[in-house]
Amino acid sequence: GAVVSQHPSRVICKSGTSVKIECRSLDFQATTMFWYRQFPKQSLMLMATSNEGSKATYEQGVEKDKFLINHASLTLSTLTVTSAHPEDSSFYICSARPPGHTEAFFGQGTRLTVV
Amino acid sequence: GNSVTQMEGPVTLSEEAFLTINCTYTATGYPSLFWYVQYPGEGLQLLLKATKADDKGSNKGFEATYRKETTSFHLEKGSVQVSDSAVYFCALRTGNQFYFGTGTSLTVIP
Secondary structure, eight states, X not given: OOOEEEEOSEEEEOTTOOEEEEEEESSSOXXXXXXXXXXXXXXXXXXXXXXXXXXXXXXTTOOTTTEEEEEEETTEEEEEEOSOOGGGOEEEEEEEOOTTOXXXXXXOOEEEEEO | OOEEEEOOOOEEEEXXXXXXXXXEEEOSSOOEEEEEXXXXXXXXXXXXXXXXXXXXXXXXXXXXXXXXXXXXXXXXXXXXXXXXXXXEEEEEEETTEEEXXXXXXXXXXX
């Protein structure tokens, strides 16, 4: 199957700093990638849809200035959590659906802890 | 609108017991249906899928049948193993958008 790789898997940062999370499609081109946030023992909450070469589409209630998304190439999307605070601590997951596939493939997730 | 309703957990079973996790959906059009599995600290992995009514998805002993008349896609396994302990998500796709259920945590004890 297709591979979506996410990096880093874990990151701890200080309050007020910014953190960048990368999501790569390793064996296919992805014009669209999705970013989710998952709280403990809860489902995935779609944060935004990342579109290659254009602006991301954010879900209602998600601060676009806080969660910056860049999709500069067909294989890479990045999520930058700016001026992170402890309440931003969470598990972030990206996904993409390869052309011709019905299903989406997910990255391994990034556990962000803001101290 | 589109949504997925999934049986709440947690579910605890003894090894070799029969598993059913219920999933029903609401959707416009003709969605594709999925079950994903998430192991601790990891992303989601596709377990099985079905793209049209009456299709049966199966993988690793798990099965689910796309029932349009009852808008359901229940997950079943005849004999669970300890290694099946994980969180299971039912999902649907319409167009390019995915919708997930809340997840059901399964623990299988020896």
